[in-house]
Each structure stands twice: as structure tokens, then as C-alpha cells.
Amino acid sequence: MTTATMREIEFRDAVREAMSEEMRRDKRVYLLGEEVAQYNGAYKVSKGMLDEFGPRRVIDTPISECGFAGMAIGSAMMGLRPIVEFMSWSFSLVAADPILNNAPKMLYMSGGQFGCPIVFRGNNGAGGQLGSTHSWAVEGLFSNVPGMKMVIPSNPYDAKGLLKTAIRDDDPVFFLESERLLSMKGEVPETEYLIPFGQARTARAGTDCTIVSFGRPVNLCLEAAESLEKEGISCEILDMRTIRPLDAGAIVRSVKRTGACVVVDQSWSFGSPGSEVAALVHRECFDDLDNYVHRVHTADVPAPYAYDLEQEYLPNARRICEAVRSCLYKA
């Protein structure tokens, strides 16, 4: 990739480009969700797509998540490749039955007869003072279910490449974006590329401590690593990109070099990707570790509304730094 083909675009543009390119390539791909068409997307992710693809392929739905998620799943059983936009993953909870009971299990329960090539995507994690009902991070809740794949990009480049892979994937993909990242700018090539699932990216190379993270918190890890470097602590940050499949090999190889591991995960700690990674590292790197795996999660309470409380509730650079220092006995 030459830098000449690079340009800087926003995360939301990257998501739109991925959808539009795949819709141009494959007529079976369509987009549906609340306000995706005439309103141009509640967060302007699908801006202009109605004009290009028309109302048969960019479809406004009523506020009816269970109904339209189930409808899209039925169409995927017939071989269409729907992209379902949840305005927020918080709203996907009323569609729990179709997205958890139908999409990920259809292939298994039909004995291999009916797959479900579908992408569910939307904003995940706290958007900023939205209160508890609207601030869900669904990683822990949904990644528990076999049969689904979960993707969680941290930057525009990954968002585009991973979403294109998701749309082409024959299995159901839960694609977790972040309202807080939609305006983030990043370099994205003009030429086509896809990023395979299950390949972590080394967001920063380092020698003292491996930080494993997913999605938006990767950016907080980078911030923390900058300040820790000034203290003489060198962090290696793994951006996992996908939670299922999880690139266990990348984690293990890195931890075997650094001997220390901190997991930063914006879901609640109990039964989460963070606890899964900790279990993996304790099992695979038991003799390499100088300390137990430290974990930074969202506080184990419902999301508060008040600004200061929410800041403390979410993973942040200060808490990541504290965890790394503690893990390295430098607290």
C-alpha cells in the first residue's frame, strides 16, 4: 500500500464505504434499520446510501427491533445477506430472541442446512451520559453464545476492512461500533482491502507488559502507554479486532515475551471477554507470568448518568496505568 492512495476519513465514512462497496459488488446485500434511509442514518453512517441504492435496498424500519431482526434472519436463511443496523446495541436487547436464539443456532439446529449470513451492527458502549439503559456494552453478554462471530474495531481502517469481511462471511457477525469513535479520523486507503477475522493487530510494540484490549478502549490503552513510557514502562498493546474468533496465539506469544498481562475490556467484569482472556493467559502462560493477569473493566454497577461518575465508571487511562503499575509491582 503506497501512501499516495491513503486519505484521512472518519470512522463513520469507513463503515459507509464498506457497506456501499459490498452492496455494489453483491445485490444480495441490503441495509435495514431505524432511520437508515430517508433520515440518512441517526448518526449519518448511511448518509447518501438511499440515493445510490434506492428504497428496496436501504430500508427504513419502524421501531421494531425484534420484528426486523427476525425478518432479516429469515431472509438470510434464503441466501440474502442483510446488514441490520441497531441505532444502539442497547436496543438489541428487545431482539434478544432472534439474534441469540435464531441467528447463531440456525446452522446447528438445521443440521447444516440453513446458514445465516447476516451482520448486526451499531453503536456499543457508553455514548456519554445516556444513562444505564442506553449505555450497554454487549461484549460479555453476547459473546457467550456459540455460533456467532464478534467484531470490535478501534479505528477507521480496521472498521472498513473488518466490515467488508463481515458482510462476506457466511456466519452471523455482531459488529460493535462506538458512538464515541464515529468522528475519529484515520488513514484509509482508496484501494480495496479486507482484514481477516482472528488476527490481532499490535497497536504498539513493547517489552514490559502486554495490554490486551478490544474496540474503543484500545485508544485509551495507547494514551496510557504514552504516559507509562515516561515512567520507563514499555507496553505492548494488542488490539484484538475480533472477540470471536479470538487470536489466542497472539496473546500467548506476546505474554511469553513480556511476562505480564493487563486486559482492558469495557464490558462488566463478570463473565466477560476480559475474564476469558485472563483464564487463557493463566492456563497457557502460567510459568511465564510474574504476576496474575490484571483486569480493567467498566465498574460493576449500572451506568450512571452524572458526568464524573460515568468517567470513573468507564475504563480510562488513569485506571489502565494503575493496573499496569500494579501488575509490574511498581504501584
Place this chain on the structure above:
Amino acid sequence: MSSFPPTTIISKITPRGEIAAVTALKWLREMMLIREFELRCMQAYQDKKIGGFCHVYIGQEAVAVGTLAAIEASDPVVTAYRDHGHALARGMDPRHCMAEMFGRIGGCAKGKGGSMHMFDRANNLFGGHGIVGAQIPLGIGLAFATKYEDEVINGGTSKRVTLAYLGDGALNQGSVHEAKNLAGLFNLPVIIICENNGYSMGTAISRGTTMGHDIASKALGYGFEGVVMNGMDVLETYTAMKELVDRVRATSRPAFVDMRCYRYKGHSMSDPRKYRTREEEERYEADDPIGRLKAHLEGRNALTEDDFKAMQRDVRTQVRESVEWAEQSPPAPVSDLYRDVYRERWGPYTGSSDPEMLGGSENQAGFAATDPKADLL
């Protein structure tokens, strides 16, 4: 009809069309096959050869046979958990249907679905779904897909009609309401057929559903027609259904059917049926859909008692052989546990393949023999 289940037998809601004797004889055999199959299921369940939940279709045979006779092979079908009758009427070999319930590899879903989850891609049967009402959003999605394929991808006009079945107990699920609204909004060519047997498990329709005496009228609230049909007389069922299917195919507008019927057995195998009287059951049993068609054919001199007995023997033999076939089919091997979770092979998941019924070929062509993604969880 102020209350349902009514104390009088439903009849002649719609006129019977002129059905050729050879066709009616075929339907008679199909209904008898379903009944015999279900009787053997009950027996096998008592013998603990079938596990889990098992809901038999005895009494409702005319619904599956009459409605499915009214559509084309390319029309998609989806139903709820009382699905053996639909699977057989749609054309599934009873051997694969029985083997599924026995948890054998020869089952339609290799023993991974069970009684409530019958799937048959060759016959466009998209399940068998266990969560009450969940199949209706899926069903409108099937209709969305046929319309999208016919119109957006192929540039023609919508040709196919989807049948989506539910029981009266599913009427009050939010998913069903949402799906009906979407079907009306998007003009989807789907017929939502409520097999109204009067009971949501043990709850009479009047105890759980507003306007339980006239559920068809509720369709108007979603902007499409609701039709009452007699599900106890296959000739009436077919005639009314064929007319509706033709209309939905032509207009690409959804429709709702209040299909009046009765299940002779309990909701599931563990139901002592204390919520209804023996008298009520006897009234419906006297109006048996198989007996009705038999009498009709005898009246036309198209069937003799000897013919009927021969047909019964024939059906018994076929079902007995299905049971034997299912018993001889090997149990699903443990190695199959991690198959069919994902199309693609990664970590412990070893890809997917079609069941024996469809030829058993791999679904993901050409993945590496040695797993390059072994270190992925």
C-alpha cells in the same frame, strides 16, 4: 360464535371445490400417514426412544395437508414446534423425520434439532421453531427474500408465497405483532396461518386473547385481510386456501387465516387435558378430518372399505419401516458435536455439512485439511 372452542362443530365455513378423486385419495393417504406417524411417536416416546418435548399433530392433519397442497414446491414454509405434520405433508421422508426424533445421524438435522426443529431445504421447509411466535418474523423474512430475489435481483415480479404457521397461543407474542405490522408495511407475500385449536397449552383462547372469538378481524389493524377457514375438512381447507394463495401471489399483500381446528391429544406428551371436558373432545373426534374425507370419497364411490383398509395397512407398513430405519441409523457421533456451529472451520469448530437426507456434502468447499487457525479460540 361467541366463544371458542365452540360447542357446535364447525362446518361449511367455505364451500368445497371440485377436487379430483385421485387428489383427494392422495390427501387421505397423507393425513393417515401423519396420524399413524404421530401414534408411533407417542409409543416411541413412552418407550423413551424419543426424548425432550414432543407435540403431536393428531386432529389437525387437514390443516397441513390442505394448506400445503395449495402452494407450489418453490414456496417457502415455516412453522412452530408442532411440526411433524408439516414436514411430512411438505414431502420429508418419514424415515428422516423419525430418525431426527430418535437423535440419529440419519435425522433431517442429524439429531441436532429434535422434534420441535424439523428442517428440509429440498422441500423449502425452514423449520420447526421452538420459541412461541419466533417463526413469524422469520416467515415474513422468507417472504421478504422471495420478493427481493424476484424483483430486485432478477428484475421481475414477485412470484412466490410464503406460509408461516403459528398456534393461537402465539397470538399475543410481541414478535408476532411486530411481524404482522412489518408484513403489512412492506407488502410481503406471506400468509400467516393461525392453527386455532382453541388452547394455548391449557389456556382456552378466551382466557388469554382479546377478541378470541374473532381473531381474523385483528388482521384489519395491520392493513390486510383476515379469513376464517375450516381446518377440520381438508376439501374446504384446500379450496379456501387455494383462493387466498392465488390472491396473495397476484397482489403481493399479506393475509391472516384463523384456521379453526382441534388437537385430539394433549399439548405435549405430559398433558392430562384437565382443562377441557371429555364431551368436548368426543364431539370433535366424531367430526374427524380423516373420517370426513373417507365418507366423502365413499359417497363419490371413489373409495371402498377394503380400499381404506388397504391404505391403512400400507401406511402402517411405511411408518413401521421408518421406525426400524431410524433405529438402525447410528446415533449422532460425538465427533459431530463441533460440526455445524460455523460454516467456516476455526478453533474447535470443524465446518459444516448437509445431512444424509440432502446428500451429506461439505458446505464450506475447500478448507484446508490441516487447520491453519488452530490457535484461535
